[in-house]
Amino acid sequence: MSTPSGQSAPSAASTPAGGAATAGGPLILGTLLAATGPLASYALPEFAGMGAAVDAVNAAGGVLGMPVQTIDGDSGNTHAVASLSLERSIGKGAQVIIGATTSTMSLSVIDQAVAAGVLLFSPSNTAVKLSDPAITQGLYFRTAPPDSYEGLVLAGLAFDEGKRSVAIMQIDDAYGAELADSFTLAFKERNGRVVAREVYNPAASSFADNVAKVKAAKP
Template sequence: FLGPPEVAGVDAAIADINSAGGVLGQPLQKIDGDSGDATTTIAAQTVDAQIKQGVSAIIGAAQSAVSLSVIKTTTAAGVVLFSPANTSSELSDTAITKGLYFRTVAPDTFQGAVLAALAQADGAKNVAIMALTDVYTTGLADDVTKNFEVAGGTVAVRVNYDPTPASYTAGVAKVKAADPDALILIGFSESKGVIQQLQAQGIGPQKLTLFLCDGQMSNALAVGLPSGLMNGVKGTIPGVQASEKLRAQMLATNPNLTDFAYGPESYDATVLVALAAEAAQSTKGADIAAQIPAVSAQGNEPCSKFAECVALLKAGQAISYVGPSGATGIKANGDPSYATMTIWQFGPDNTIAPIDSIAADVPTS
């Protein structure tokens, strides 16, 4: 469910950029490619093909593990990799990213703190944590554990599981035996199988308070589940809710969209790459990378539209682009200095809606 809104966000940005004259006087071109997931080599094949076609930057991937699987290839080629959705803290390490990786969402240091605080605010004191075995999910589980315990809570049991029915059954049994007052489940679409097993073992979301993260928090997760089963379940999604204006732009590129998560972040990733190219007067990846922190730096002349920002650059002004995502101050390690986390909740009809958001400086550890 992450792919379509991300693509739509990129397409909306390209339309705005090209209507303003393109980048360095030329239309911004897009080459579509599938990133697959961490269990396939699709991303590697896509990246190889795109590099051969001479791309300056790649917007993606959706999953942190996928970005980590191709980062050596993109950095060796001098190509910028800019994700609107990766949150793994590993990607904050410039020894890995070589200064050629960026993101418009905060790393899991932020989501871990917010998710732990959300559980505690709802009365959880002794939680179970289940996490899919994956670099993103286990890393986020570590951050949640640390923040929950620092705030005085206890973790009754921590279970890492594989995406197989047998693993769901065994993992849920361990959770049930630990008798927690809440479960924090960290995974992707396979989490539906875990939720079904929770229900089968008598500790479904209406019996055991359940919290989710961005990898699962979507309308797609509840499709096929019993009516009302997910009612009241809360979760976090890094980034902001897309504005009505941006939703309209995204729907113009894909009328079938039902989720808009990471659309604003995808839009901004695209605009930041284009503005960095304008600032560098170059389409080389290394030159673009050097300017991404500069065009988003806090304290410069603010601008929110590509055309407005380019005009300021041409007038010799240092700019601070602040677009739909609100992410600002992209640092040399690729992380934003300031970002937003939105809290969503399932309603009686098993669909999600935003109930709160937290905009703050991004913690570094």
């Protein structure tokens, strides 16, 4: 398996092109991680972790006596890239897809995975919407907690550290809004005050105005 940078990740057996999953055959994992796009650096440890896990399982005898096989894929940062990659992995016999790196990409292809009866398993998705069984149909798992839980825990940590008045700087996307909403609700339930919520554009050349507004709110 290769990492997004083209470096070799821990070795794992690869499926032959055009291979298909059959009853009693090997477990075939496809990846749907961000090999390209703005989040490629975040996916590096995901590729490495999957490679290490597959190597460890295979060193212990594999699954049902057969080595786990892998198919490299890329979620990129668009539905077109993720959908095509998923289609290719399914066509080569993948029964489980590791990914996507982002909740947005997982949500964009979950219907496609469900229709194919393929399990989607993400190491990093946090969107609350992905907890809805009506959407995932029992074919989606993740190892990261949803934003609703992250916000609850962060609010508890802030309050336990003696913070009673806070300001939030949130990234301008669904993840930022969902996490900020969750934190705000949980913090206010503890009688804490959120004196400002400043939304910033991650592509901006300067965040001085955002910081100035937060400072003016005197958290």
